[in-house]
Amino acid sequence: MSTQDPALFALLNEIGIIEQLARNRFERAQPDGLRLPHFAVLNHLVRLGDGKTPGQLARAFQLTKATMTNTLQRLEARGFIRLEPDAEDARAKRVFLTPEGRARREEAVAFTAADLSALAQRADIHADAMLAPLRALRTALDRDPRRG
Amino acid sequence: MSTQDPALFALLNEIGIIEQLARNRFERAQPDGLRLPHFAVLNHLVRLGDGKTPGQLARAFQLTKATMTNTLQRLEARGFIRLEPDAEDARAKRVFLTPEGRARREEAVAFTAADLSALAQRADIHADAMLAPLRALRTALDRDPRRG
DNA sequence: CTTCTTTAGTTCGATGTCTTACTATTTAGT
DNA sequence: ACTAAATAGTAAGACATCGAACTAAAGAAG
CATH class of the missing domain: 1.10.10.10 (Winged helix-like DNA-binding domain superfamily/Winged helix DNA-binding domain)
Structure with a gap:
């Protein structure tokens, strides 16, 4: 997505792709489905x-x-x-x-x-730093009902 | 999940939940499916x-x-x-x-x-700050290809 | 106690996604 | 040019997920 996206839009986009990659990575590694x-x-x-x-x-x-x-x-x-x-x-x-x-x-x-x-070792992932802000986002999505 | 989880494990868990919440939020808001x-x-x-x-x-x-x-x-x-x-x-x-x-x-x-x-206004979401680290995580996960 | 409402779980049909297998076409190797 | 390998797209079958409709049981109201 472009830099003109609202940051939250781009963020959720990125999260969707990561979820997909992580799920596929896990499931393809299992020997028994x-x-x-x-x-x-x-x-x-x-x-x-x-x-x-x-x-x-x-x-x-x-x-x-x-x-x-x-x-x-x-x-x-x-x-x-x-x-x-x-x-x-x-x-x-x-x-x-x-x-x-x-x-x-x-x-x-x-x-x-x-x-x-x-x-995590190969790439320089700062999981600790991201955890708290993502939990805040989850909480916001979780209890904030949609308007309209 | 507990604090004993490797941070990356907990992070991906959080990402999975956020993806699900965001997708449901979007789709339930559409009048035409x-x-x-x-x-x-x-x-x-x-x-x-x-x-x-x-x-x-x-x-x-x-x-x-x-x-x-x-x-x-x-x-x-x-x-x-x-x-x-x-x-x-x-x-x-x-x-x-x-x-x-x-x-x-x-x-x-x-x-x-x-x-x-x-x-984003009601909750204090720092989407900008999370974007770059998440993109790094995506890139790291991305090394695994081979699709149809 | 009788009736109405809420809760627990299942079933059914629709949709998104994946893998595997297939057809058609293009490209590469000889 | 001929043949083999790679690429574009589709089809079929499996599974996760959802919403709607259903059954059974518990709780509330009278």
């Missing part, structure tokens, strides 16, 4: 604890419940999670990691950490 | 000139040719572009904007500029 959203859910369950409901996960990732249903069905089909009924609320389910799911997450984390570490 | 990739192509043709080939557009957006074929077919069906055979290369086509396509792009630009401008 693990998708980024699959990894994201596994990672979330390891870090923040499993036993969450699908709805909680959908809200955490800002995805619709329908999308999370799809992701969880695929993770379950791969044997990476179990879905159990919630004893206290018959409408709800609870998502639990299997040992295979934990192991697959560790594998993906290890690879990704190595890849990103190498990338 | 115009998608972000459609707008991106119209905008590109206005700014850099039409008469490009589908392959050139695919490379410009780092998408596969198949994806660009799909986008162009939808833009043509909406009457926003015309596809003409290339006189010098019988394999190729050339993409031209229609008056309707130009008008629709102007409409979307006006809305988006206003929306982003308002957003």
